[in-house]
Amino acid sequence: MKLKFNKLILISLLVFNLIPYFKVKADKEDFDLYNEEIQSSSLIDTSSEEIKREFKVLIEDLFTKRNTAIVSADSELLKEFYDLKIKVSLWAYESEAKKTQYLINWSEKQSVKFKDLKSIVRIRKVAEKEPGLYGIICDVATDFNYYYVDSPETINHFRLGTNHYLNLRKQDDRYIITKEWYTDPFADSLDLNNIKSDEIKSYILSQTAPEYTPSEKIQKAIEYAHKYCGVSEDEEFTFKYNPGYKDHNPDGGDCANFASQILFEGGGFKKNGTWNYAGKEGTKAWLNAQGFKNYMVSSGRASYIAKGSYQNIYKAAFNLIPGDFVAYEKKGRITHVSTVTGFDSKGYPLVTCHNTNRLLVPYDLGWSNDNIKFHLIHVHY
Structure with missing residues (x-):
């Protein structure tokens, strides 16, 4: 079903093939x-x-x-x-x-x-x-x-x-x-x-937060993500995105656009003919979740840590570090990407993203049921 909604109303209310849609099961x-x-x-x-x-x-x-x-x-x-x-x-x-x-x-x-x-x-x-x-x-x-x-x-x-x-x-x-x-x-x-969950609980509880110091590039990427995620803890930016970029939620989702911004504005990655954004329009590799994941891996700018259901990857996820990203597959397509920007007290990876705006959220929250596959991607800064 396609409906046209006023862009000033509910940002990403109807995100085509992206998380989350509506809260009530109306007809x-x-x-x-x-x-x-x-x-x-x-x-x-x-x-x-x-x-x-x-x-x-x-x-x-x-x-x-x-x-x-x-x-x-x-x-x-x-x-x-x-x-x-x-x-x-x-x-x-x-x-x-x-x-x-x-x-x-x-x-x-x-x-x-x-x-x-x-x-x-x-x-x-x-x-x-x-x-x-x-x-x-x-x-x-x-x-x-x-x-x-x-x-x-x-x-x-x-x-x-x-x-x-x-x-x-x-x-x-x-x-x-x-x-x-x-x-x-x-x-x-x-x-x-x-x-x-017994094995999962036992494994998570056995973990400790790693001693980790981000590089200068990764630190800048983290800072950019936390400032412009739409729920920043800086009151000036709590409900704001970077005005230098178009909000692509009404066009189908802004998660890949934001992940690309984090790498470019924060991490210092250079644009090219495939991965590019200008005039508030971007290429598929910049704006599309599937295109972004495919480009990052195929270009050598990133590589796989693991792929599979939550129960198959939750141990490998502890190898994620800030600056990496998680791609979420539903019905055979990547429908969302989130950037890792921290750990909790057990070293559990926390992500920051757009669409439903998130700041340092456990990476599987809202995604951990059986029909979701996780792609854990390490980024080469």
Whole structure:
């Protein structure tokens, strides 16, 4: 299904053949209606600063409850935000509950516990669609803190970015969610239910973070990635990409574009006829995930460490170092690439990327179910 969405709405909401798509399992009629609503000139823009502040408080409360539900594994906390008698509102609630269960499954596999989560919300637009019904477009950056079960004193941290469109209806003294769509960083692994994790847990817990000092080029690549990932911890850049490059999310995804930027702007790799970007347009090797991976390996600028399902490569992944990248294969094609920019306290590789914006996220989070193959690639700086 192809739909044309306003580029100012949900960055990478419909990323063709790339991670994550929609959060609720609505049908084509729902999506067509949503598309019409988004682009309709009849929407009354009520995005005054006062209105934005009011809804910012409301949305922040929503995400505080969602984050508490993840930490406590209690999706009942979410029900106050939904009308479970409305089909799409029920679907949105069920998807949140399913995501919560995925995170429980992943943390069990990883032998970690989430300590606390905190979300930063930026309201981009509030539109009154009819009396008492509001459409809200917002960006959210969520900080995840976790620790390994054998070392609770050591806290690890990562940040995820999501772009949301919500319909909120005033109901008595509260607002309820009647519809919600957003880029879901866990969409490809929500069926991670039966992974045999005892051996995996034992192996991860036996690891320690390596003593590693990056070269000057790799350090610059790391710094560039962390600054322009879209969820930077520098407040000035939290919701920003490098304005010198086009955001290619609406064109099909920006992950390879960002990985290429990291190598060129940070790592000092030189452009050529095959791998090139100019005038805010790039070659296939620069912009396309499959093309990027193929070029890097075939050109000798990178080489394989391992390839296969998570259960086949998780040990080899500890050979990744900052500056390397992970390519994710789904249904025979590379659909996403992420750059390694750090380690956690067990030496587990952490990646930074675009699409669903990520900063120092465990490389398999959202990708570790059986239908995904990992390509672990070492880059020759």
